[in-house]
Amino acid sequence: MSLSAYAHWQTAVLIASLFTAPAVLAHAHLKGQYPAADAVVTAAPQALTLDFSEGIEPKFSGISLTGAQQQIIRTGAVKRNENDQKQMIVPLEQPLTPGNYTVTWHVVSVDGHKTSGLYHFAVK
Template identity: 40%
Template sequence: MRLSLFAAAASLMLAAAPAAFAHAHLKASTPAAGAKVAPSTSALLLTFTEAVQPKFCTVTVLDSMGMHAEQGAPQTVPGHPNELSVKLHLQMAGKYTVDWHALSVDTHKTHGKFSFTVTN
């Protein structure tokens, strides 16, 4: 009887469990996905759900002609190991596609893609 009560309670707790976001998934970005920004935007900031290893992270930003708009390798923001920053040089208006690959400190790789638009 006690065992079945425990099992029922355990099942209920599992059914109502909160989500824990393991692996480095993109939580937010500046510019955000789908945002419209000015050409003066000088950096892209990616915020992940976990701390990342910058030596094994890549971020490419391509304009509609396929030209690279990122400058240099991504770096973690001091004091924020879950944030990656990369410098931008946005030359023309149009759609820019961000393709990121991240390695989290718990040894897992994740990747994703989103775009933003530069308007004059």
């Protein structure tokens, strides 16, 4: 391969990588939440708030909240903050008693990518 052909090949690879890199970064990753992951709170929350890196589609997003004995805690409908399309708010339909909780979440970002995860917190 001549030097000129090799330089053209390297340029083509570089250009291709520039166009594919944004697609990898376009997923809605969890950036923060309340209660925070691994937090111990003294006041039971009335809602869960999850902040993402991308805007989310609330109709295709949700959470499951379970207690220490794997009992399901009832939640209200997922809402997106009217002022921040990256923030999901989920009201709790029953008060949380002291104990450990697991939040399992899934979201679809506004560009159609799906992500999911889980975290834990405790109420003292």
